[in-house]
Amino acid sequence: MATVNSSIVIISLPDIFRGIKLDPLQPGNVSYLLWMLMGFLVVTAVLVVTLGRLGDIYGRVKIYNLGFAVFTVGSVALVFDPLTQSGGALWLILWRVVQGVGAAMLFANSAAILTDAFPADRRGFALGINQVAAIGGSFIGLIVGGVLAPVDWRLVFFVSVPFGLLGTVWSYRSLRETSTRSAARIDWWGNALFGVGLTALLIAITYGIQPYGGHTMGWTNPWVLSGLIGGVVLLVVFGVVESRITDPMFDMSLFRIQAFSAGNLAGLLSSISRGGLQFMLIIWLQGIWLPLHGYSFSSTPLWAGIYLLPLTVAFLVAGPLSGYFSDRLGARSLATGGLLLVTLSFAGFMVLPTDFSYWAFAGLLVLNGVGSGLFSAPNTSAIMSSVPANRRGAAAGMSGTFLNSGTSLSIGVFFTMMIAGLAQTLPQVLTDGLRAHGVPQAVAAGIGNQPPVGSLFAAFLGYNPIGTALNAVPPSAIKGADLGTLTSKQFFPQLISGPFHHGLVIVFAVAIGMSLVGAAASVFRGPRYIHTEPDTIPTPANAVPEGQRSA
Template sequence: MFMATVDSSIVIISMPAIFRGIHLDPFAPGNISYLLWMIMGYLLVTAVLVVTLGRLGDIVGRVKMYNLGFVVFTLASVALSFDPFLGGSGAMWLIAWRVVQALGGSMLMANSAAIITDAFPARQRGMALGINQISALSGQFIGLILGGLLSAWDWRAVFWVNLPVGIVGTIWAYRSLRETSARTHSRIDWWGNLTFAAGLGAILISITYGIQPYAGHTMGWTSPKVLAGLIGGAVLLVAFCVIESRVEQPMFHLALFRNRAFAAGNAASLLASVARGGLQFMLIIWLQGIWLPLHGYDFADAPLWAGIFLLPLTAGFLIAGPVCGWLSDRYGVRFFTTGGLVLFSLSFIGLLLLPIDFPYWAFALLIMCNGMGSGMFSAPNTSAIMSSVPVTHRGAASGMRSTFQNSGMSLSIGIFFSLLIVGLANRLPSALSAGLQSQGVPAATAAHAASLPPVSTVFSAFLGINPIDTLLGPSGVLPTLPAHNRAVLTGKEFFPHLISGPFHHGLLIVFAAAAAMGLLAATASLLRGTPGLRPDQTTPVDKPAGEPADRRS
């Protein structure tokens, strides 16, 4: 699980080295799609396929699907590291094999929680699932550091790092893991699988294109293609619900959502995932584009140092997750899930109050509280969700839980990135035009640079490139300016000071929305019923009739 989620973030920090390695300019016309698909493709596939693969695990065996996931994941990592092409063809090779890698990662994600739930009795399940869940969440942030370290040596090492774990894990899994649950003999619900995958896929793909510039607009939400995808995807998901309520052997039993513990736990997970995903991207842009350059770090070194300065966030996960999972086995989940989400939301409010050039100790304390809040919530919530469903549906339930979590990450990029761009679009052009002209840039050139979509400016900082190089490089103006003005424009402080006001305005909108989502998640968590019980039962549903309560593998 750790490696599967490391790969969802390791590429983010490694992008500059990858694009240099395949000789591709990400800011050339039409190339920004490569950049977005490199990030979003993995998230999209893992969001769409985990329910289907979890249900297949119920039918053919969870261990069998898990082991196959190791093989696919490892082979895709090998193919990624031996990209034979350059330019756009090289980027397409990486995107295609990232999709295959995500297929293997989805097999691991969909079945790991179900295997652990089968293997551990209820009194130990919170601790076991806590370790699993925190491994997954911490992988998203440790991937940022690994990406920075490995890409500084060789961009292909970003994919080599998977090989030892993949090879050893594949051999170990085939030798050691055994099926501990009875298989469900049923037919595959083809129409349910197709409508779910196509509907959710259409929505997430539309979000990917919605945050790209379109026809002179800063974003593409008015594009007919985007609107058609969002509406068509919603219609297909409605069709999926109709199909699942009528077929004899559905892909996913929608009746599980009548279980308040299952429904509330997944609703809270989705909202928390949206808020957490937005935090990751906003903090990276904040650090790389403003704070680190103001404190003397080169733009090229900023991606690595951003991962290092975010370590308190990962530490919060690692401290709170297993401990709260263990405590929830003894004292119940509601205090930890709801209390964790309240702490999570309060940390966003604290970030709202920080100045743009913050003292690091305050920033570190707030993001550690954010990580601890997520850790307090995630492990007990996963245990409550998995304990609330019958044993025969654990694979599908685990897949649905992962779908909510992974979809939240994709949705967060669309939601929070759009909010940030809206905030920048209102204030950045005038600040940028005035700032460039004050350093001798001709008015026409400054006006043109200011009219470019803010997404280019944001992605420049995100990739460790001085945005002024991206804005003025194609015009050829920089070499003609006096040496003093050129040094100021390309220095470490000009752009951060220029963008601080507009960016802070957008950041306030983003963190306020994240805090609101966190509080909504806390409300959903508070409304859960008694975990492990169906509304019409007084005994847990996590074992078939006649099965011992504390079955071990």
């Protein structure tokens, strides 16, 4: 439920903004668009460690159950948004943040509760199901949003309400605390430094992809630079503080465990590349491939979700199976092999023509889904099995932070790469294309030199970027232009194909590098390791040989 809501809004944004009567592409409104996407992700990334540590102190089931209730309240409030335009957008952003708090409570404690409940020889399969629910939800949300949003945008948020009510009642009635609470004081300094530092960093990345001062992006914006530098400094101070206090929120000593540190590094890199893939494929389908094949721009969000189904199905099949086999074979070979398959899929997407054969595209989606499924469940199981029982809440929160931060970072990293690639070729191509169909030089140059992020966001929202740009021009300035061709389904996709592919090469090259580094980290996680002494930090003497189950 939590991760469906992290992606269902992505595909539903056009209908949501039409519903609240706000044009997100107008100057000054792009921030609403970004915060509708990022607010949920930033909150979950920032709070998940704190809430995992609170689960260790006050009870994991207690925090988890409260998460269902908070999430459901947020969902109900989103359905009944009473405002329109900017007020309506702010209402949605506020209650999405509340949803994010509830989601963080669920993220932070679900893996720890399952690790407590299952013995080591069944833990991989249990955590595999949980991981499939988490990551699979982000793919399923694309389809659910595409189906429901055209009917009524409020259904996008209402769909969570019955599941939230059922989950709240069911969890309070059924779940029992099986872990031993660890008496500790709340780490106020750690919480403050981590929360402010990570929030500043993620907000700076969010605004870094927006134009600033005549530049295509905002990385020279003093506020963005302040957020980036200040956020990194606060996180460094946070690391120093956490290594010196008695009851830290972020237990730095866990990084001495090779399986924990290597698994989280691999998970972070996988999360960044997976998030970037999702955004790039949506833009590729909605902005180019679907219009070229006769789909109207307004219908592309739904069909993009449908055409991405092979990725979802492959992941949902591979995830539980990999969890099952990791109980017998360990995580290293499965997780490493999974990331190598993901790397191959990125290489395939890199050489695929912009107007591809769908069966080749679907084959690469299946390859990526299988690889992601092979990696995710064993990696999570290895991380959670490697830590002491009284630190599982903190460990789950730390792992969740890397996962959610990776998704947030992917927006900044991959949009930056794509915009940088487009900025080299798109202005001239767009200007020449407009001039060839009767648009005066001054108008064509003005549209062509607009920041590429505008074209990306328009395609992402299911709008015709050329039609959107020409609507801002006085009709008298484009009198005599061939508007029928310029605003057709094929003109913009054909025009942008070359520049977009140039950007894709850069994006997927970075994704390949991340996946290879992640695979290397997975190899160096060491032989299978299951922590068997709940009150101590493990030493090499505690290691369990590969393939041997814990007593």
